[in-house]
Amino acid sequence: MGRLPVISLENVTKTYHIGRVDVEVLKGISLGFREGEFTAVVGSSGSGKSTLLHILGCLDTPTSGKCFFGGDNVARLDDDALSEIRNRNIGFVFQTFNLIPHLNVLENVEVPLFYSGLARQERHRKCREAIGLVDLGHRLNHAPAELSGGERQRVAIARAIAHEPRVILADEPTGNLDSTTGAEILRIFHRLHEMRKTIVMVTHDAEIAAQTERQIEMRDGVITERSGRGGKRGKE
């Protein structure tokens, strides 16, 4: 298909120092995510999938190994540079939605655009577009507290896509929702996938993972299984 990897990891390890004990959370991960790919990372809690997501999202840096974003190794960049990469290339969706309570829907979606230094009108145009995509155009001025769980997560998704990032990283996006609402949220992810967005979703729900293009299973800091339509091309 000739799709280029947006992110690729080469032999990435991550070790946390907890007191005097070193805990190796990631033990040499090599992975690639291609443009337009919808990948699910499954694994039990403590398998290192969240840490993986943080490294992919440039919130954390690996202890060793390389992490390529586009063509650049970001493993050794400083905090400001990582912030800029996050701002341009990454959209996060969290399990707990993490909306800012005193901002309304529009303002919440505006947050990443705010840091990219766009003019106000341009920001609002992009926000409205993203909010329209998650069908919340009628809720622009509502506070998060006035929304249902599903609606909140949709706002969070709008926030993750408003600045047109190259990758959307979702950490258990349906974890706090009932199955109906969860399915609704998944439908939005599928729609984004159809729009050729690159999505990496961490979940412990095998059923949800099965709906995606590609699945990666993690156990104890290593990748134990790859499957799905594009899975075998994970590393080149």
Added chain:
Amino acid sequence: MTDRIAEMLRLSLRSLSLNATRSLLTLLGVIFGVAAVIAMMAAGAGAREELMRTIGSMGIRNIIVQTVKPPEEGRPDSTSGSRRHVFGYGLTFGDLKQIDETVPGVDVVLPVQRIKKRLWHRSTRFEARILGVMPAYFSFFNMECARGRFITDLDTEDARRVCVVGSRILEELGYFDDPLDLDVRIGADWFRVCGVYAQPPFLSPTAKALGRGDIQMDVFVPYSTAKRRYGVLNIVREEGSQEYTRVELDQIIVRVSDESKVLNVAELVGAVLKESHEKTDYEIIVPLELLRQRQKTQRVFSAVMVAIASISLLVGGIGIVNIMLATVTERTSEIGVRRACGARKREILVQFLIETLTLTVLGGVLGCALGVSGASLMSRFSEWRTIITPGSLFLAMGISCLVGVIFGMYPAHKAAEMDPIEALRYE
């Protein structure tokens, strides 16, 4: 950039209004601190201005030498001696002449005679201080003429019976018509009012302290007239006895040619008088010296007030640190989200700094309002004069900004240095 700052300002106003009561209570320290600075500076400026005016009215280039009664034991016993014993003391024409001729730097020397006499108009009367002065006296003391004229050379030459009074005296006499050409009786003689001097707007404690308080009750007559009419002999009646005193000169006003020479001249005048007087029956008042002393006191007073205001601001600042730390903790999740969305540490720092600044500037504005109203109340209900200068308002606003930056730095730094992953996980 300005767009972003404006946005941040809007955001911080919003988040402050979420906890309006809490924010306001926190601000009290800053409000009172700023109000104290404003009020203190207003009182200081008022006192300074008043001081300048009071001392200015005494003439910065003047040295006032005046006769004082020497202490009891120094004088011959007046009760056991002959009833006609005349007790002479004080300044003499010789002194005047000597100062004029020997002390360098002296411009003019003026004699002044000062007598207490009854002032009559019809049946109203009261004790007034009659000052026999030379025409130059009025300009030396920066007095202003409200009506008519001051005493002239011709008045002095002819020893005319004219006088210059103040409006307070006229009030006291119960006379409200045109004061010019009014005849009043001083002691046994009739005098015609030829002029009315302008009264100082109100009496200041400083003026009282410098013995200029009763200027309002002074009646000025030509020196020659006073000398001719009342002479140098004074009779003081005390319980059953009479005391005769002889004072040649009550005051000598020494006008110095240059302000920088005043202190030197004062010293020389002191030396000259010491030569010819055995007892210290005179005192030398140097307005310039008084001014300097007062200014020194003023500075000490200001320093104390600054210290008090600083303590209030410090306490207020600590309150602000406290509340901002709480805010940062409360909004940990928000910080995490912002960081994940690409906010740099610096941007988080600036956001919380702006929030603290908004808070303290608000405190500054409220403090200015409180300080200004406090100062105006102060001058309305006490004799303290206050002046609000634009400078003090700027200073107060500057201080509140400074407090915001200093005390906002730590919480903002804490917010910026938060680990984004930890922050996202919070709660």
